[in-house]
Amino acid sequence: MNKMVLKALIFTIIAGSFALVGGCKSKNANSADLYGSDNLYGDPLMGDMPLNDTMGLPTDGDRSMFPAVFFAYDSSQVNPEEAGKCEDVASYLKKNGSGGVIVEGHGDERGSREYNLALGERRALAIRDYLISLGVNPAVIQTKSLGEELPENMGHDETAWRMNRRGVFAIY
Amino acid sequence: MKRHWFVVAAFLAGSCVSAPRVIEISKKGEGKISINLSGYRTGNDAASKTFISVLKADLNRSGYFTVSSAGAQMNVAGSCTAGSQMKADVQVYQAATRQRKLGKTYQAPANSARGLAHKVADEIVFAVIGKKGMASGKIAMVGTRTGRKELYICDMDGKNMRQVTKDNSIVVGPRWTPDGKNLTYTSYKRGYPNVFMTGRGKPLSSHGGLNASGAISPNGKSMAVILSKDGNPELYIKSLRTGRLTRLTKSQRYNEADPCWSPDGNHIVFVSDSSGRPQIYIISKNGGKANRVSSSGTESVAPDWGKNGLITYSSRVGGKYKVMIVNPVSRTARQLESDWADYEDPCWAPDGRHIVCSRTANYQSSIYLLDTLKDSPVTLISGSGDWYSPACSP
Numbered sequence: 001m002n003k004m005v006l007k008a009l010i011f012t013i014i015a016g017s018f019a020l021v022g023g024c025k026s027k028n029a030n031s032a033d034l035y036g037s038d039n040l041y042g043d044p045l046m047g048d049m050p051l052n053d054t055m056g057l058p059t060d061g062d063r064s065m066f067p068a069v070f071f072a073y074d075s076s077q078v079n080p081e082e083a084g085k086c087e088d089v090a091s092y093l094k095k096n097g098s099g100g101v102i103v104e105g106h107g108d109e110r111g112s113r114e115y116n117l118a119l120g121e122r123r124a125l126a127i128r129d130y131l132i133s134l135g136v137n138p139a140v141i142q143t144k145s146l147g148e149e150l151p152e153n154m155g156h157d158e159t160a161w162r163m164n165r166r167g168v169f170a171i172y
Numbered sequence: 173m174k175r176h177w178f179v180v181a182a183f184l185a186g187s188c189v190s191a192p193r194v195i196e197i198s199k200k201g202e203g204k205i206s207i208n209l210s211g212y213r214t215g216n217d218a219a220s221k222t223f224i225s226v227l228k229a230d231l232n233r234s235g236y237f238t239v240s241s242a243g244a245q246m247n248v249a250g251s252c253t254a255g256s257q258m259k260a261d262v263q264v265y266q267a268a269t270r271q272r273k274l275g276k277t278y279q280a281p282a283n284s285a286r287g288l289a290h291k292v293a294d295e296i297v298f299a300v301i302g303k304k305g306m307a308s309g310k311i312a313m314v315g316t317r318t319g320r321k322e323l324y325i326c327d328m329d330g331k332n333m334r335q336v337t338k339d340n341s342i343v344v345g346p347r348w349t350p351d352g353k354n355l356t357y358t359s360y361k362r363g364y365p366n367v368f369m370t371g372r373g374k375p376l377s378s379h380g381g382l383n384a385s386g387a388i389s390p391n392g393k394s395m396a397v398i399l400s401k402d403g404n405p406e407l408y409i410k411s412l413r414t415g416r417l418t419r420l421t422k423s424q425r426y427n428e429a430d431p432c433w434s435p436d437g438n439h440i441v442f443v444s445d446s447s448g449r450p451q452i453y454i455i456s457k458n459g460g461k462a463n464r465v466s467s468s469g470t471e472s473v474a475p476d477w478g479k480n481g482l483i484t485y486s487s488r489v490g491g492k493y494k495v496m497i498v499n500p501v502s503r504t505a506r507q508l509e510s511d512w513a514d515y516e517d518p519c520w521a522p523d524g525r526h527i528v529c530s531r532t533a534n535y536q537s538s539i540y541l542l543d544t545l546k547d548s549p550v551t552l553i554s555g556s557g558d559w560y561s562p563a564c565s566p
Contacts, residue, residue: 051401074449117405
């Protein structure tokens with residue numbers, strides 16, 4: 001793919017994201033069949049925000065300050081009833097000038113480990129994007145997917161799985 | 173002029189006819205060949221005894237032979253002597269014709285009786301059947317017996333287990349380098365998920381966000397990897413020489429995961445949930461449109477593209493994970509029959525006939541060997557914690 005086409009595609013994606021934020025329905029004309037722009041609605045993502053290099057950044061934080069955000073099965077959408085938890089974190093981060101947060105994304109044990117790593121990352125990114133939309137500086141939000149590797153509840157039923165599909169705030 | 177046309181034709185052949193060569197596995201399989209080792213002379217020492225018992229087990233496990241003590245189709249003659257060096261003189265004769273199929277002497281250090289037996293087993297398979305055996309292969313996997321998730325490797329029979337990492341952290345998804353000498357894997361030892369290679373301190377990939385599923389290309393020059401540095405988990409190719417990244421997928425709303433190269437290095441099979449559920453897709457190493465290859469199951473994950481041209485993956489069918497095999501050219505797929513347990517993370521054994529996978533039953537994972545022809549599954553590793561995410565050496 002040459003650079004012109006790439007630029008056009010990036011522009012289309014950005015334009016598509018703005019259209020989404022504006023709340024009007026748009027169809028991303030340039031996207032391939034595989035990556036159609038359906039299923040966007042109700043998704044709080046504002047669009048892709050590049051991540052900082054983690055070199056030299058804290059790798060851990062205090063997880064006891066804010067409750068976890070829970071997700072539906074195989075979904076990386078922040079549900080309206082969970083959004084308040086993110087809003088509390090956003091107000092805290094905006095008030096505290098120094099420091100930041102590592103958003104840890106987790107999944108339940110179903111699905112492959114490597115797919116769950118990607119899914120956990122998307123959950124963390126969805127929370128990150130929501131925090132950014134609430135005015136938090138993107139540079140102080142890192143993401144860390146733990147996939148299905150660190151379950152909160154060691155059980156193997158829906159109760160356990162629901163507790164394990166979560167985003168955790170580690171404040172530093 | 174003529175030469176020009178030839179060059180153009182060669183270019184077209186290389187670029188357009190990109191379908192990988194596929195060797196079909198016959199479903200019915202031929203009858204097994206009986207092989208008699210009772211005429212093989214060994215000393216009474218421990219090493220010689222290990223050699224002959226491992227050799228017999230390997231031949232039985234190969235799927236091609238039945239070790240029998242009388243009236244066999246193949247007779248193995250020769251002797252094994254242990255000392256400062258182990259030496260195995262091996263001759264294999266076809267009983268009916270007295271035709272010699274193999275006549276060689278093999279040597280190994282005194283403590284390598286198992287390795288020597290594996291080597292001889294593969295030589296016998298090749299001499300008699302004409303196919304590559306699997307006995308000399310290695311399996312890498314994740315084990316939890318220390319209470320942490322570390323990498324381990326063992327022989328193809330599940331023995332000779334060694335712990336590879338002491339990261340004291342979490343490791344995920346080992347893959348062999350194409351030369352079979354090292355492993356790439358994801359580890360949290362530096363706090364964030366980065367891609368590492370054994371024998372190399374510095375990570376191969378350590379961008380912000382997720383760095384996972386690093387898979388070195390067959391020519392060793394680049395690495396397929398899942399990165400989220402641009403804001404979403406996507407499939408990239410990283411040049412190992414220059415570090416340059418090429419992004420292959422642009423699926424802002426979806427996940428990409430678990431890449432594996434085609435044997436010719438021109439394509440990558442991976443998982444995407446762009447259809448709503450995770451399924452298996454193939455994309456050119458140059459990018460472009462990805463084509464879906466999995467059609468059954470509510471979800472399909474963990475693909476492994478064998479040197480035999482076939483892709484094996486795990487599919488959720490009727491609430492359980494089953495091992496699937498698909499021919500990426502004809503798109504014909506079949507499911508390996510299995511019991512009620514979950515069979516995940518399948519990978520091709522070096523012989524292109526067997527598949528190694530994890531089997532989870534009663535919340536315990538162990539490593540199993542499945543035959544794509546007719547033999548029953550074999551437990552390779554179980555107990556002392558969970559064992560999963562197996563990867564077979566090339």
